[in-house]
Amino acid sequence: MQNTQIIIIGGGLAGLTAAIHLCRSNLQVVLLEKENYPHHKVCGEYLSQEIIPYLEYLELDLSSLKAPKIDRLRYSTVSGKLIEANLEMGGIGVSRYSLDHLLYTKAKNAGCELINSLATEIEYNNQNFRVTTADGKIIQSQFVLGAFGKRSNLDKKLKRKFIQDQSGWLAVKAHYKAEIYPENLVSLHNFQGGYCGLSRTDLNTINVCYLATYESFKNQKNTGEYKEQVLMKNPHLNEFFQLAEMDFKKELSIAQVCFDKKSLIENHILMIGDSAGLIHPLCGNGMAMAIHSAKIAAENLLSFYNDRNKTRRDIENNYRKEWNQHFRSRIRTGRILQKILLNKSFANISQGVLNKIPGLLPQIIKRTHGKKVHV
Ligand SMILES: Cc1cc2nc3c(=O)[nH]c(=O)nc-3n(C[C@H](O)[C@H](O)[C@H](O)COP(=O)(O)OP(=O)(O)OC[C@H]3O[C@@H](n4cnc5c(N)ncnc54)[C@H](O)[C@@H]3O)c2cc1C
Numbered sequence: 001m002q003n004t005q006i007i008i009i010g011g012g013l014a015g016l017t018a019a020i021h022l023c024r025s026n027l028q029v030v031l032l033e034k035e036n037y038p039h040h041k042v043c044g045e046y047l048s049q050e051i052i053p054y055l056e057y058l059e060l061d062l063s064s065l066k067a068p069k070i071d072r073l074r075y076s077t078v079s080g081k082l083i084e085a086n087l088e089m090g091g092i093g094v095s096r097y098s099l100d101h102l103l104y105t106k107a108k109n110a111g112c113e114l115i116n117s118l119a120t121e122i123e124y125n126n127q128n129f130r131v132t133t134a135d136g137k138i139i140q141s142q143f144v145l146g147a148f149g150k151r152s153n154l155d156k157k158l159k160r161k162f163i164q165d166q167s168g169w170l171a172v173k174a175h176y177k178a179e180i181y182p183e184n185l186v187s188l189h190n191f192q193g194g195y196c197g198l199s200r201t202d203l204n205t206i207n208v209c210y211l212a213t214y215e216s217f218k219n220q221k222n223t224g225e226y227k228e229q230v231l232m233k234n235p236h237l238n239e240f241f242q243l244a245e246m247d248f249k250k251e252l253s254i255a256q257v258c259f260d261k262k263s264l265i266e267n268h269i270l271m272i273g274d275s276a277g278l279i280h281p282l283c284g285n286g287m288a289m290a291i292h293s294a295k296i297a298a299e300n301l302l303s304f305y306n307d308r309n310k311t312r313r314d315i316e317n318n319y320r321k322e323w324n325q326h327f328r329s330r331i332r333t334g335r336i337l338q339k340i341l342l343n344k345s346f347a348n349i350s351q352g353v354l355n356k357i358p359g360l361l362p363q364i365i366k367r368t369h370g371k372k373v374h375v
Helices: 011-022 050-057 096-109 153-157 223-229 237-241 288-307 312-342 346-358 360-367
Strands: 002-009 029-033 046-048 069-076 084-092 113-116 120-125 128-133 138-146 167-176 186-192 194-200 204-215 252-257 268-273
Touching: 002 011, 011 029, 011 096, 011 138, 011 223, 011 288, 011 312, 011 346, 029 138, 046 050, 046 288, 050 084, 050 288, 069 360, 084 346, 084 360, 096 113, 096 204, 120 153, 120 204, 138 288, 194 312, 268 288, 268 312, 312 346, 312 360
Parallel strands: 002 029, 002 138, 029 113, 069 186, 138 268
Antiparallel strands: 046 084, 069 084, 120 128, 128 138, 167 204, 167 252, 186 194, 194 204
């Protein structure tokens, strides 16, 4: 039996960020992550600039990654009609392989105890948590942060509502090598049943990541056939795949990607990152939001330890309030945007409008992003 102040379950962007923030303030943190570092993850890998000031505050040496700066968006409909816009705030193209590993190293150096194990049970009793791992460890703590991503064994254990519904989305990602793709561009190309994002990464590759409905996938045998029969019907994707060469042995894929509303606090566990809610990837700021939610949770936990008058209830209420203030309307805008862009006739009409009013697209993008996050 081990005791600590805070247990974080899940060492992706949200979990590792919270660990760094809390350890820098000398709190005792144990983080459980089931995978080894470094590893690739399904993600579009476009990181919005809004979160860079906060990562700099945490003294993360992002410049060491030499990630390309991205300030232009290209969007096409299924038939290939193009529209382009400058991205006011922009972002960087950074692989999860590098970014998660950088955060992992920082968390370790900040004093976080990282345990490579799957958490299987969380119990809450008498103001204390008891977390059990697959290899039989038991750890006790005062707080638990749930940072276990979009879908985890623990969501089932906690009987979370969203897990009971079948989600109709799957996501596929691979890195490609190609000479022709510009450094500063993120592209979003629609196809029948989904959309595909392309952008350069720090690994001198082009990340290709798409989200597709099961409905559109079910008549194809595999991702290779789906790519040829569905994605490559968009002339821009066709051109790209003709010229590019895959840099992965095999594509990575995840199933049951769910965009439903989730509870922010479950059995007193504060949910952060995708465990709290996932914005539609076409908005390009899920990573920034995951990191930002970790900041909000970490600040609330610090206020508990710094102010004797604060109760668990205060922390939970305040976390919920701040999370909603920052993210609720963005997630809603993302849902509407996704509906419009995935509907063929809506997408053509809206593209016509966007072409006529060039300032409109940057305004819509702005509504799914926040202000730069400072401390
Ligand atoms: C198709 C797609 C494209 C996207 N593209 C972009 C993009 O271009 N830009 C952007 O900003 N965002 C994008 N996102 C969103 C972004 O990927 C997520 O918001 C981000 O990964 C959330 O980080 P996280 O830390 O919450 O979760 P994760 O990074 O998924 O981390 C969760 C961690 O928990 C671990 N875990 C789970 N269960 C357990 C357990 N029981 N015990 C121990 N460990 C456990 C997992 O192994 C994992 O490492 C995209 C998402 C999708 C689906």
